[in-house]
Amino acid sequence: xxxxxxxxxxxxxxxxxxxxxxxxxxxxxxxxxxxxxxxxxxxxxxxxxxxxxxxxxxxxxxxxxxxxxxxxxxxxxxxxxxxxxxxxxxxxxxxxxxxxxxxxxxxxxxxxxxxxxxxxxxxxxxxxxxxxxxxxxxxxxxxxxxxxxxxxxxxxxxxxxxxxxxxxxxxxxxxxxxxxxxxxx
Numbered sequence: 734x735x736x737x738x739x740x741x742x743x744x745x746x747x748x749x750x751x752x753x754x755x756x757x758x759x760x761x762x763x764x765x766x767x768x769x770x771x772x773x774x775x776x777x778x779x780x781x782x783x784x785x786x787x788x789x790x791x792x793x794x795x796x797x798x799x800x801x802x803x804x805x806x807x808x809x810x811x812x813x814x815x816x817x818x819x820x821x822x823x824x825x826x827x828x829x830x831x832x833x834x835x836x837x838x839x840x841x842x843x844x845x846x847x848x849x850x851x852x853x854x855x856x857x858x859x860x861x862x863x864x865x866x867x868x869x870x871x872x873x874x875x876x877x878x879x880x881x882x883x884x885x886x887x888x889x890x891x892x893x894x895x896x897x898x899x900x901x902x903x904x905x906x907x908x909x910x911x912x913x914x915x916x917x918x
Contacts (some may be wrong), residue, residue, distance in 0.1 A: 772817035795826035821853035
């Protein structure tokens with residue numbers, strides 16, 4: 734919007750600062766200063782226990798990670814109830830790990846509409862795969878750099894990766910940049 738940086742001592746900066754602070758206060762007043770947030774983590778633990786899935790460490794960890802990522806990296810905390818986010822994390826984990834849940838219509842145990850779970854799981858899935866990808870991206874494990882090599886040797890080895898590796902890295906970097914842009918907007 735601005736071609737140049739504003740000095741923190743300029744009049745325009747002070748006016749914008751006051752405008753932002755005033756709007757923040759207005760938002761807080763509209764919220765009634767009630768900033769209590771109901772997190773999905775207790776629901777996730779409860780649901781995993783009721784589904785007897787806590788003993789499967791990998792499944793529980795994947796579900797927890799999806800809740801973390803969706804709660805931090807998206808606006809799901811504003812658009813979905815925490816119960817829906819927890820159920821969607823379980824649903825996505827079961828699909829990604831190809832482990833069907835033992836209970837049919839499991840979502841009914843928690844009085845949750847499956848349409849909302851599927852809708853929220855689509856948002857979570859979009860975090861996993863990029864906009865152009867249709868399959869879940871699984872990055873190969875990376876090895877830490879060998880510290881005994883000279884900087885020149887490390888650089889030449891880094892450049893010698895396959896074309897697919899460089900393309901995958903470029904796609905990952907572009908996805909990170911587009912996610913950052915979307916968060917700023």
